[in-house]
Each structure stands twice: as C-alpha cells, then as structure tokens.
Amino acid sequence: MTIAVSPQALPALVLNADYRPLSYYPLSLWCWQDAIKAVFLDRVNIVAEYEQAVSSPSFSMKLPSVVCLKSYVKPSRYPAFTRFNVFLRDRFQCQYCGCGEDLTFDHVTPRRCGGETTWDNVVAACSACNLKKGGKMPRAARMFPQQKPYQPTVHDLHENGRLFPPNYLHESWLDYLYWDVELEP
Numbered sequence: 001m002t003i004a005v006s007p008q009a010l011p012a013l014v015l016n017a018d019y020r021p022l023s024y025y026p027l028s029l030w031c032w033q034d035a036i037k038a039v040f041l042d043r044v045n046i047v048a049e050y051e052q053a054v055s056s057p058s059f060s061m062k063l064p065s066v067v068c069l070k071s072y073v074k075p076s077r078y079p080a081f082t083r084f085n086v087f088l089r090d091r092f093q094c095q096y097c098g099c100g101e102d103l104t105f106d107h108v109t110p111r112r113c114g115g116e117t118t119w120d121n122v123v124a125a126c127s128a129c130n131l132k133k134g135g136k137m138p139r140a141a142r143m144f145p146q147q148k149p150y151q152p153t154v155h156d157l158h159e160n161g162r163l164f165p166p167n168y169l170h171e172s173w174l175d176y177l178y179w180d181v182e183l184e185p
C-alpha cells in the first residue's frame, strides 16, 4: 500500500498556515518545481530544505522539503470519496471475510437494485467475496459487511491512517505528521 510519491521527485510537504498538513489523504505534497514556483510567487514560506539544490549560473537554491502556506486555507471536514479513502475507512480489509488480498469494491445494495456508488453503499471487498456475493442483496447472499458503510470524517481517516503510513516520508516531514512509525535507515 503506497501513496505515489517517489523520493526522486523531492516533493515538498505542504503545510497550512497553522503548520498542519494541508491534507492527509492524500498527503499534501508538491513536486519540487511547484514548491519553488510557490516560493517565488510569495505564497509559501520555506520551513525545511533538502540537501539538493537547483542552480543556474546566477542563482542557487536548496530545494524545499517542507513549505507552509502564508494564508490559511479552511480544511474540509469530509474527505473525498476516492478508492484510497474507501479502503482506508475499511482499513484495507475485505468487509466480508476480513482478508486484505486482492481488494476491490462491493456495492452492498447492488447497482441493479438501485444501489448507489456512495460512502453509504460501497465497501472494500476481496475479489472472491465480490464474486460470491454477485448481484445479490446481503440477505439473499447471506453476506453482511462487518461495518455498516458510512461517510467518514477527515478525523476518522486520520485515525486509520496512523496504521497505514505512506511508504516514503522524508525525515523533515515527521515533525508535522503524526504517523506512529520510525523511519527506515
């Protein structure tokens, strides 16, 4: 399970004006080009830097590893309805058998029965369970999700996210994140 961040991209962690990450899911990261641009547009302050620098004949600058917005952006209370966030709400476990393999989605009330693709009706399910349940209602299939699907708050996902940190965290980000993990050497 990863968030698509390549260390080679030297991304900058983007903090809100209160020094908390602008977003956790996905983690707010900008590629170094965007971070530098924002510095020059005077939209951010540099909080921490990488060792690596960009330079031209007349100019040299260390790449920012953490930047902080100058004006506060009100964070949204509810996270986006995305594949990642549904899996995160369900802790990357099939809601029928509890396994974490080969995850996909299941519509609890099947689409052909009017079930919608919403937080309230979509759960993480492994392919095997998904196939087994097919287009049946939970009662007909005798398969009920372990947890009734619901719309999570950012706080809910944050709590689950502590169990599933992204696989790459620059050490300068750790002061601003609350993942309970140690960096790998």
Ligand SMILES: [Zn+2]
Pocket: 094, 095, 096, 097, 098, 099, 125, 126, 127, 128, 129, 130
């Ligand atoms: Zn399953």
